[in-house]
Amino acid sequence: MIVTTVVGSYPRPDWFREYLRKVAGLQKDLDVEIDIDVLRRAISEVIDEQKRAGIDIPTDGQLIWHDFLLTIASRLEGFEMNGLVRYFDNNLYYRIPIVKGKIRRVKRILHDFEVAFEIESKIKAVISFYTLTKLSRNEFYGSYEDMLWDLCDAIREEIRYLESIGVKYIQIDEPSILYAEKRELEFLRDLFKELTDVKSETILMTYFDSAERIFPEVLDFGFDTIGLDFVEGYEENLKIVEEFSFEGINVGIFDGRNTKMEDLNEIRERLERIISIGNFKRIYVSPNTGLEFLPRIKAYEKMRLVSSLKEVFE
Amino acid sequence: MKTTVVGSYPKPKWLLRIVKMYKDGEVDEEFLEEAYRDSVKSVVKDHEIAGVDIIWDGEMRREEMTSYFAERIEGFEIYGEVRVWGNAYYPKPSIVGELRYRDELALKDFLYLKGITDREIKVPITGAYTIVDWSFNEYYKTKEDAVYSLAEVLNREFRELVKVGAKYIQIDEPAIPTHPDEIEIAKNAVEIMVKGVNAYVGIHMCYGNYRAIFPDVLDFKVDQIDFEFANRKFEDLKILKEYDYDKDLGFGCIDVHSRRIESVDEVKNAIRMALEIVDPDRLYVDPDCGMKLLPRDVAFEKLKVMVKAVEELKEELDI
Numbered sequence: 001m002i003v004t005t006v007v008g009s010y011p012r013p014d015w016f017r018e019y020l021r022k023v024a025g026l027q028k029d030l031d032v033e034i035d036i037d038v039l040r041r042a043i044s045e046v047i048d049e050q051k052r053a054g055i056d057i058p059t060d061g062q063l064i065w066h067d068f069l070l071t072i073a074s075r076l077e078g079f080e081m082n083g084l085v086r087y088f089d090n091n092l093y094y095r096i097p098i099v100k101g102k103i104r105r106v107k108r109i110l111h112d113f114e115v116a117f118e119i120e121s122k123i124k125a126v127i128s129f130y131t132l133t134k135l136s137r138n139e140f141y142g143s144y145e146d147m148l149w150d151l152c153d154a155i156r157e158e159i160r161y162l163e164s165i166g167v168k169y170i171q172i173d174e175p176s177i178l179y180a181e182k183r184e185l186e187f188l189r190d191l192f193k194e195l196t197d198v199k200s201e202t203i204l205m206t207y208f209d210s211a212e213r214i215f216p217e218v219l220d221f222g223f224d225t226i227g228l229d230f231v232e233g234y235e236e237n238l239k240i241v242e243e244f245s246f247e248g249i250n251v252g253i254f255d256g257r258n259t260k261m262e263d264l265n266e267i268r269e270r271l272e273r274i275i276s277i278g279n280f281k282r283i284y285v286s287p288n289t290g291l292e293f294l295p296r297i298k299a300y301e302k303m304r305l306v307s308s309l310k311e312v313f314e
Numbered sequence: 315m316k317t318t319v320v321g322s323y324p325k326p327k328w329l330l331r332i333v334k335m336y337k338d339g340e341v342d343e344e345f346l347e348e349a350y351r352d353s354v355k356s357v358v359k360d361h362e363i364a365g366v367d368i369i370w371d372g373e374m375r376r377e378e379m380t381s382y383f384a385e386r387i388e389g390f391e392i393y394g395e396v397r398v399w400g401n402a403y404y405p406k407p408s409i410v411g412e413l414r415y416r417d418e419l420a421l422k423d424f425l426y427l428k429g430i431t432d433r434e435i436k437v438p439i440t441g442a443y444t445i446v447d448w449s450f451n452e453y454y455k456t457k458e459d460a461v462y463s464l465a466e467v468l469n470r471e472f473r474e475l476v477k478v479g480a481k482y483i484q485i486d487e488p489a490i491p492t493h494p495d496e497i498e499i500a501k502n503a504v505e506i507m508v509k510g511v512n513a514y515v516g517i518h519m520c521y522g523n524y525r526a527i528f529p530d531v532l533d534f535k536v537d538q539i540d541f542e543f544a545n546r547k548f549e550d551l552k553i554l555k556e557y558d559y560d561k562d563l564g565f566g567c568i569d570v571h572s573r574r575i576e577s578v579d580e581v582k583n584a585i586r587m588a589l590e591i592v593d594p595d596r597l598y599v600d601p602d603c604g605m606k607l608l609p610r611d612v613a614f615e616k617l618k619v620m621v622k623a624v625e626e627l628k629e630e631l632d633i
Contacts, residue, residue, distance in 0.1 A: 011394075011396070011397075012397075012401075017401060017403070020401050021401055024401065066399075066400045066401065067399065067400070084399055086492060091398060091406075091447065091448055091489075092397060092398060092399065093398060093399035094399065095399075095400075257450075258450050258451065258452065259393055259408040259450040259452055260408075260450065260451075260452035292396070292397055293396060294396065295393040295394025295395060295396060295406065296394055297393055297394060298393050298394070
């Protein structure tokens, strides 16, 4: 049985962009006061759109996330935001977070997710941990490990909170982990185990590259499901599936960064191959990345494609 | 030692108003056309008063540097906007078919400008590598194929421009330094773009890591490379020194990301550093990048400072 989902981000509705422009300007910081009713309306629209397209487990679309790090960093104590830096191999830029003091969770991080959770409880929360430390600049901690532990504590508190309100799916996005060194992976195991020790289903999402470098270590991180990017690394990730055994997989198989609509037959063959050589109890299918890289009408078409794939399978 | 600009200049507020009125259906195309022409005149006048030697029209018609061209080239389609950072978006084109020459890109603008000024003119057009890098590719097997196809299209435009009298073309390629691993593709693309183009050709780059594109960039088939230096506190000049830089140099020495107006002395000092690398007759002094994001009076003041610095230096050096 295949479950359709998305990775996280979704294009903002035009009117919501206009609204943000009015209240925040182009690049205003972080914790902009957003009218809760406006936010609810925008998130509703995006959740509806995902469901209409046939997505079984939608996200809140990360609509107030100016970039992938800002929302998390700016709601934690200890970070300040600096100039724009290129986000991986994308024509997309993020403000680099600078660690200036001890990292602490002083308020809820995913307050926008909570608004979404009130609208729809079958929804996935998305957060990040290790990647935030890799894409930030540390000007406070004497050791990188200390910074990781403090951030881990903060993110764990948030995850525990999400668990306590009954969130079923918690996804941790870690594109940077694909480039971690072997030594580091062993150390990370203890940290991730802290994060994944919850009743909710935990999903590790990787993208922009293949994941062969993090296996087998990642299998001990405690995740229920591991997301792999089969657009950027089909052959390599296929080998992973062949070589290692894990129960839950998120197959990122449609290109979330190209407006081209894939040939469904080709994708079906690929998916069949992946499923037949693995031994999975849970199979999620999604685009390989968040959909904010696409114009909104194409983001919708991509989701339709994801659900058509499911129909073909059934 | 001549002064020039990279291309864009702040649009007059009234032009922005009229463009909006046009989009809202309140004025017709003729009304808008007249506004465009008048705005070019006023921008040209600013440049002339400031004393810039080689000018362009301030790019009054271009809202953005990828889709403006994509809209005029066969094979592109624009589905909508995508985010580039924060809450800032741009219409990102998709390549959906074979890229082919359809409409002129800068020919009319050039001819109009030629008719209203006696200054030397530079024609900036976004290069093939950058347009493809900033587009989706649905059609070509590889990015490389798309880049070369587009380079052919631009080559035709450049040749048309030369036919009607253009003498100086600038290829804008800000995306090149962001992908040093594809420098070979970019280099080949430049060769296609300039093939049979009998004009002085410069290439403008900003953003990214310059060190990563040296020394390869010295093999590009262009007369001049124009870099931003002020924004990076002129530190990149040492890269040029290390690699025995031997092309004409477009020397970006005015920070377009800051509203602070440079002093004449600091600009002169910067130019002196550039003169350690190239002779005065190979130096083109300009702002780091297009000036469109600055308030108009600030842009104007900055240009005046730049020109004054060059004039004083020329006098001091007796050139």
